[in-house]
Amino acid sequence: MSTELEQQLRAAMERFTDDVRVPPRLAVKAYRHQQKRRMTTRAVAAAGTVTAVAAAVAIAGAAGAFGSATSPPVQTAYTAYVVSHVEHALAAPSLGHLVEADRTTLPPGSTLQPFPDVLVGSTGGAGSAPQWNAGYTLRWIYHGSAEFSSFTASGQRVFDWGVTPAHGTTAVIYGNDTWWTAPPPSSQGGNGPAPGCIQGHEIALGGGAGNGWPAFIRSQLACGAYTAAGRQVVDGIDTIKITGNSSPFTFWVNPANYLPVQAVLGQRQTEFHWLAATPANLAKLTVTVPAGFKHVPAPAPPTRQAP
Amino acid sequence: MADDRAVTDLESFLAERGEPLLRTAVLLAGTREAGEDLLQAGLERMLRHWSAIVGDPEGYLRRTLYNLAADGWRRQRAWRGRLRLLQNETATAVTDGTTEVDTRDALIRLLVQLPPRQRAVIVARYWEQLTETETAEVLGCSVGSVKASASRGMHRLRELNGAAPGAENDLTEEKAR
Numbered sequence: 038m039s040t041e042l043e044q045q046l047r048a049a050m051e052r053f054t055d056d057v058r059v060p061p062r063l064a065v066k067a068y069r070h071q072q073k074r075r076m077t078t079r080a081v082a083a084a085g086t087v088t089a090v091a092a093a094v095a096i097a098g099a100a101g102a103f104g105s106a107t108s109p110p111v112q113t114a115y116t117a118y119v120v121s122h123v124e125h126a127l128a129a130p131s132l133g134h135l136v137e138a139d140r141t142t143l144p145p146g147s148t149l150q151p152f153p154d155v156l157v158g159s160t161g162g163a164g165s166a167p168q169w170n171a172g173y174t175l176r177w178i179y180h181g182s183a184e185f186s187s188f189t190a191s192g193q194r195v196f197d198w199g200v201t202p203a204h205g206t207t208a209v210i211y212g213n214d215t216w217w218t219a220p221p222p223s224s225q226g227g228n229g230p231a232p233g234c235i236q237g238h239e240i241a242l243g244g245g246a247g248n249g250w251p252a253f254i255r256s257q258l259a260c261g262a263y264t265a266a267g268r269q270v271v272d273g274i275d276t277i278k279i280t281g282n283s284s285p286f287t288f289w290v291n292p293a294n295y296l297p298v299q300a301v302l303g304q305r306q307t308e309f310h311w312l313a314a315t316p317a318n319l320a321k322l323t324v325t326v327p328a329g330f331k332h333v334p335a336p337a338p339p340t341r342q343a344p
Numbered sequence: 345m346a347d348d349r350a351v352t353d354l355e356s357f358l359a360e361r362g363e364p365l366l367r368t369a370v371l372l373a374g375t376r377e378a379g380e381d382l383l384q385a386g387l388e389r390m391l392r393h394w395s396a397i398v399g400d401p402e403g404y405l406r407r408t409l410y411n412l413a414a415d416g417w418r419r420q421r422a423w424r425g426r427l428r429l430l431q432n433e434t435a436t437a438v439t440d441g442t443t444e445v446d447t448r449d450a451l452i453r454l455l456v457q458l459p460p461r462q463r464a465v466i467v468a469r470y471w472e473q474l475t476e477t478e479t480a481e482v483l484g485c486s487v488g489s490v491k492a493s494a495s496r497g498m499h500r501l502r503e504l505n506g507a508a509p510g511a512e513n514d515l516t517e518e519k520a521r
Contacts, residue, residue, distance in 0.1 A: 042498065042501065042502060042505070043470055043498075045451055046451050046455070046466070046470050046501070047470050047471065049449070049451040049452050049455075050371055050452070050455075050467070050470070050471045053370070053371065053452045054366075054367035054370050054371060057363065057366050057367055057370055057376055057379070058363065058366075059358050059359070059362035059363060059366050059383075060380055062355070063355075063358060063362070063380070063383065063384060063387065064351050064354035064355045064357075064358055064387060065351050065355070066384055067354075067384045067387035067388045067391065068351050068354070068387075068391060070384065070388055071387075071388040071391050071392060114400075114401045115354065115356065115357050115401065117400070118357065118400055118401055118402070121400070265356075267352050267356065268352075268356055268359075277356065292356075292359075292360055
């Protein structure tokens, strides 16, 4: 066998197919053609029966079988296809070289409070009562480090909160001109509990970078009951929309890399950007303490209530 | 409507993965038009058997394309008619052309003259770069069969590339099997 011939053959194949495009509506054509064939087959079968009643039953059976045997499985398999790609994209190795930057808009009445290992937020339900009003948040995450800034709805900075594996947590509270630090957690609990399936109003956003949106989304997908619900343009990107069948969580992924572009959880909306780890972007992970702020002890960790 | 949504989802899937699948289909079928028909036939079969498909639809569709193509597909008769035309074109291109482009065009024409199973094996091995084991899995045959088909296919391509007289007779014989 000639290696040169193989190379020529591959080049020929490449060239022969380099500008093929899938015709529009090919799936529609396939669906209609298949439906037509199936109905014809059934009609022929029905014609062979001795009574009109039998024919009617056969045709009704055909229609029923077609409706139930194609749509849900198509949906399910496509969802499985998309979800597996999203899970892979959000796995730690895939995200290793990217800085996650997100902006979350919170519903009116939301509050947040920073603790050494965790941020606790509330949208007014039961649970602990976080201290600071929050309109929106900005967060940067990279390689186990995170910086989180909370703002009022009018854009006034409320607090900055940063955590690194080496230096622990630093928080600057603009509401009372204080700041505090806390060492890295000695146990493995620094990332907080693994997010479970969504329930209740209280949402632990996760202290460390390990518990950001990627982990949250993966955990929700692991709960099942999510559907790839077609395409939607978000922020100029023709995204795939993924909705929770019974949960209030919906998110949109970029089909080019299956990373989230936007997420809506109840009344909270988050936009994502996945950025290169440039010095300018990495600098966003640093919390700066303004001059004149008073150093205070870190608050005690919150006590979580059972859901 | 649920069916409309299902078709929309399938269109989305094709928007993502349709192009590489269509490229394979075109190579398996021999022309773009036939490749589109083959892909559509694969989609129809996929819809028919969807309840049995678990997981990645792309793998199922790819196997379906190969098996349809290897089984000669429904256009086998049309292929026979097309062969004469292609062989005439081949003769012109090979004797006429000295450029690389001509050689590539000629190779494609020669490729589509191969019997369906040999062509499928060649596409799987040299276009999709599948291993012999992977090719055997896709085509549902033994590794030995893949080796034999690949060997015969490449041998035939070399023969045809040398414009061996009598190739048409050999092809007719293979197609009749």
